[in-house]
Structures are given as C-alpha cells and as structure tokens.
Amino acid sequence: MKAAVLREPNTSLQIEDLDLADPGPGEVRVRMVATGVCHTDASAISGAIPVPMPIVLGHEGAGVVDAVGPGVTTLHVGDHVVLSVMPSCGKCASCVTGQPWLCQVAAPVLFAGKMLDGTYRLRQDGSAVNHFFAQSSFAEYAVVTELGAAKVRDDAPLDVVAPLACGASTGIGAVLNAAHVEPGASVAVFGCGGVGLSGIMAARLAGADPIIAVDVLPNKLEMAASFGATHLVNAAQADPVQQIRDLTHGFGVDYAFEFIGRKDTMEQVIEAIHPGGHAYIVGGAPVGTRFSADALGFLFGKNVHGVVGGFTRPTVDIPRFVNLYMNGKLPLDRLVSRRYSLSEINDAFEAMHHGEVARSVIVF
Ligand code: APR
Ligand code: ZN
Ligand code: ZN
Numbered sequence: 001m002k003a004a005v006l007r008e009p010n011t012s013l014q015i016e017d018l019d020l021a022d023p024g025p026g027e028v029r030v031r032m033v034a035t036g037v038c039h040t041d042a043s044a045i046s047g048a049i050p051v052p053m054p055i056v057l058g059h060e061g062a063g064v065v066d067a068v069g070p071g072v073t074t075l076h077v078g079d080h081v082v083l084s085v086m087p088s089c090g091k092c093a094s095c096v097t098g099q100p101w102l103c104q105v106a107a108p109v110l111f112a113g114k115m116l117d118g119t120y121r122l123r124q125d126g127s128a129v130n131h132f133f134a135q136s137s138f139a140e141y142a143v144v145t146e147l148g149a150a151k152v153r154d155d156a157p158l159d160v161v162a163p164l165a166c167g168a169s170t171g172i173g174a175v176l177n178a179a180h181v182e183p184g185a186s187v188a189v190f191g192c193g194g195v196g197l198s199g200i201m202a203a204r205l206a207g208a209d210p211i212i213a214v215d216v217l218p219n220k221l222e223m224a225a226s227f228g229a230t231h232l233v234n235a236a237q238a239d240p241v242q243q244i245r246d247l248t249h250g251f252g253v254d255y256a257f258e259f260i261g262r263k264d265t266m267e268q269v270i271e272a273i274h275p276g277g278h279a280y281i282v283g284g285a286p287v288g289t290r291f292s293a294d295a296l297g298f299l300f301g302k303n304v305h306g307v308v309g310g311f312t313r314p315t316v317d318i319p320r321f322v323n324l325y326m327n328g329k330l331p332l333d334r335l336v337s338r339r340y341s342l343s344e345i346n347d348a349f350e351a352m353h354h355g356e357v358a359r360s361v362i363v364f
Helices: 039-046 158-165 167-178 194-206 218-227 240-247 263-272 295-299 314-326 342-353
Strands: 002-005 014-017 027-037 061-068 080-083 122-124 141-145 149-151 187-190 211-215 231-234 253-258 273-281 303-306 336-340 359-363
Touching (some): 027 158, 061 158, 080 314, 194 211, 211 240, 218 231, 240 263
Parallel strands (some): 187 211, 253 273
Antiparallel strands (some): 027 141
16 A cells, blocks of 8 residues: 655655555554644654654544454444544553553554554555554555544544544533633633644634634634634734733633643643633644743632643534534634645645644545
8 A cells, every 4th residue: 555654853754555454353444535744743743742754644544444454343344434642552551441542452552553452454565664652544545453543433524523522522622621611711722733723613613702813924823713702812912811801800810721732831721721721732742841930820720721632522622513514613624724635745745844734634
C-alpha cells in the first residue's frame, strides 16, 4: 500500500510502498477513506514532539473495516469507523474506572511507534516502520485495536467526521465532557484552529453566553464568529486578558480553554477566569514546556484542569458527536476547509502553517 513516510525531522513526507501485516488478536484492518491533518502531526514533523523514525504519521483516520482479527466481537467487515487518537485496552485500571484516555497500556506506546502489544504491523523491505498513536492513517490501510475504532452510522460522510478522531472531539469533549459547560455560562476560547472552533461549536450547543473567541489572525476570528462566538478578541492587538475582563464586568469568565499549546496562552487562560472559575489546558505544548500562575489569585479558588483528547470515550462519544452533526447541531462540515489527495499531503501542512484552513482532510 501507499503511505506517507517521515524519515527525518523537518523534512517533507515521502509517498512510499509499505507492507501492512494482517490484524492480530483484538485488531481490525481499515481501508482509509479520509484522514484529518492535525497540528500534532506537524509537531511530530518539527520534532516538538519527539517520535522514532521512519514513521507513518496520521491519527484522524476514518474508513471501512475490511478485515477483523481473532477475538474481535464489536466490529465487522463493512462497518464504517472513525479511528481514535485514544485507543485503549479496556482492561487496565484507567479503562475499568472509565478513563480510557489514560489507558495504561496505550500511554507508553502512542508516541513510541508501536501497537498496543509493543510490536509493529508496518514494514518496508522487512524492516519495521513506526506507528503514530497506534494508527498511522496517512496510508491507504491501517491496522488498529478494536477499541481504537468507533463504529459510526453508514450515512455519515467520512471525510467530514474524520476529525472526530482527534481534533474535533478534543475541542467538543473539553467543553461537554470535561467542563460540562451549562446554559448561560461565560466562556473564553483561546485559539480558533480546528480544535478551538470545535470547542466554540460545543459551547454554543451547550448554550454558553457570552462565547469570547481569542486568536491572533483575523480570518480565524471570522470563522469563530460563524461557529457561534459572540465576541472576538484579537490578541495581537491588545492584551486578551484585559479585553476579556472588559467584556465581563472586570471579573473574568466562568470557563476558559487553551486550545493552542503555548506557555503564554496557558498563563492567560488562568488569568482570564474569575475566582472560582475553571481553566482548561487542552493544547499540546512542546516537550519540557512549563507554565506558572499568580499564587495569590490561585488561592481564591481558581481551578486549573488538564484535558487530554477531550476526555473522549471513543466508542461512546464519537457516534454521539456524529449524530449531533447529522442532526444539524454541530457544523463539522464547515470545519473541513480543504480536501487533498495523499500525494498532496505536504501542501496540506503548508496551508496549516500559513493559517489558511480550519482543518484539511486527506481523501483516498
Ligand atoms: N494567542 C491566540 N491565538 C493564537 C496564538 C496566541 N498567542 N498563537 C497562535 N494562535 C492561534 C492560531 O492563529 C491558530 O488559529 O491558535 C490557533 C491554533 O490552531 P491550529 O494551529 O489549527 O491547531 P489545532 O489543530 O486547532 O490544535 C490546537 O490542540 O490538540 C492540540 O496539539 C494540538 O496544540 C494543538 C492544539
Ligand atoms: Zn490530533
Ligand atoms: Zn487500558
């Protein structure tokens, strides 16, 4: 099969022929129909997130099951699935206590290039090629673990719902699963990329008001308005924390979300909430990044939370979010700004770096 391979940091992905082993016990093989291009793939390319190479990136895949391994009971050939950035074993203490995003079997392998059992399915000329998030969806086929593939309704367009594998679910889940934002709550969203815009959609669905969008790019703020932001704050023009306070009687918001992955904006979301408010760190910062908070302000009941992957329970939440899209409640279709073929994948990263797109999707 054809796959996009990264051989060295900061180089272009090369389309190469790879071998893919049959699905093992508890695994399925998926014929890829579409896969989103996420900022975390770019972080792996740049080295901000170190990964072993050569590697096939991609972790927002969606497709059709075309083979099932021994012991698979919940998926069948022909099922439409959205793959998840949060595959899990279903059996460890984190999984059994309802936190599959912390799966103790998956955590050590997701950035280590391996499948959940510590081995490889991808090979070239007999040598192992590394996996990303035990998924590697920048390829025509992928073998994934059963609980890393969420069956979705057949009538859902896979090129629209693919970003629910990671970015869209991360934004929606942060708002609905982690924060449980209630009607009338005041919300600030820092970062209006694919993740932040998904957070804005969810805040609107939850009935939040106001919804204050923060970005440094005017075109991203325009998109934010079209997804339901009630107020727009350009952080390149003036201090975003002061602008948020000005919009909230000097007090700050109930909930603030960091959907970027930067130290300065992580510190800003903590400043943007009122005493007793809740700040959520959702963006993935480069390894080694630290942030700090004003100690006296913190003393007055500020709550700061880390939310990985929107606390998504893939097989429960992804079909739920797909239904909300199909019923007109989450405009995921407008998130997908551009479609590229696999051979054009480097152009998709260029467009991301230039801030031109909310989300690009590779279609096979
Ligand atoms: N203040 C406000 N907004 C900023 C700033 C800043 N200082 N710097 C960048 N931004 C905006 C960008 O203009 C862009 O619109 O943040 C947005 C980030 O969007 P994308 O690059 O499209 O990233 P996205 O895919 O949405 O992911 C965001 O979530 O899951 C994590 O790893 C992922 O860290 C990444 C984050
Ligand atoms: Zn991602
Ligand atoms: Zn587990």
